[in-house]
Amino acid sequence: MAKKTIQRFLPDPNKIRHHKSLRIFGRLLHDANLWHLNRRSARGAFAVGLFFAFIPVPFQMVLAAAAAIILRVNLPISVALVWITNPLTMPPIFYGSYLVGTLVLNQPKQHFAFEASWAWFIESLTTIGPAFLVGSLVCASIASVIGYFGIDLIWRRSVRRAWGMRNN
Template sequence: MSLLERLRARIPSRAQISRNPWLAWLGPWLDQPKLWHWSRRGVAMGVAVGVFFGLLVPVAQIPLSVGAAMLLRANVPAAVASTLVSNPLTFAPIYYGAYRLGIWVTGEKAVHKDLEVIGTEEIENTLSLWQRIAALGRPLVVGLCITAVLMGLLSYAVISLVWRWRTVSKRRSRTR
C-alpha cells in the first residue's frame, strides 16, 4: 500500500463529515463534487486552509476550515485532516514558539518572568491560568498570525511542488 493510499484511508469520508453534528447544517453545500476531488490545487488549498486554522484558532478549527474550504473550493477532507497539526502534543511548542516570535517582532518584553518557561513552575496563587494566557496578549496573537500565514503558504507550496514533481516523474517513466 502506497503512502498516498494510506493517507486517503485515514482522511475522513464525505459521509463522516456530513454526519458530524457541527457540520450538519452545511449538508447541502457539501454535496459539490469539487470539494471532494483530489486535484493538485484543491488538496494544496485544503491543506493550507487546515494548517492556517489549525495554528491560528484554538477552538472550532474543523468547522472553520470546512467553511473556508467551501468558499475557496478546496478539498474538504484535506482541510479537516490538516487541522490536526495542532493537537495536545504540539499545542504547547506551537504557542510558545509563536509567543517568542511575537516578542521578537513586536519588541515587547515578556510580561511575567515565569512566562519565559511556561509550565516549569507552579501557577502562582495571584495569577490564574487564564490570566497568564491573557497576559501573553499581543505578542502571542502577532506570533500566531505570522506562524499561521507562513505555514499555510508553505504547506500550499510544498504540496503543489511535490504533486507536480510526482506527476512529471510518472509521465517520464511512462514515456521510457
C-alpha cells in the same frame, strides 16, 4: 503518486459529512468539488488547514470547513490538517507562536504558568495575549504559504516522475 498517498490518509467523506460540528453546513457539504482531489484542491486545502491549525480559537474544524467551502478546495484535507494542533502538540506549537510574537513585536518574554480557566485567559489577553496572537497569525500565514507551495511542488514532481516512467 502524490494523489494516491494523500487519498490513503484522508478520512471517510461520510464521516465528515455527518460530523456533528459540521452539520451546520448542511447541503453545502454535498458539493462534489469539495471532495475531488486534484493539485488545485489539494494545495488550497493544505493552505486552509495549516492556517487554521495555528489560529488559537475553538472550533478550528468548523472555520477550516467554512473556508474550504468558500474557496472550493478539498474539505477532508482542510479539516484533517487542523488536527496538527491537538492536545499533545498545542503547548509547544502555541509557545513557539508566542516566541515568534515577542520577536515580531520586539517585546521581552514574560514568565507565565498556564491555567485552564477563564480568569487566567482574560488576564493573559493583556499580558501575553498580543504577542501570542500576532505570533499565531505569523506562524499560520507562514505555514499556509509553505503548505500551498510545498504540496504544489510535490504534486508537480510526482506527475513528472509518473510521465517519465510512462515514456520509458
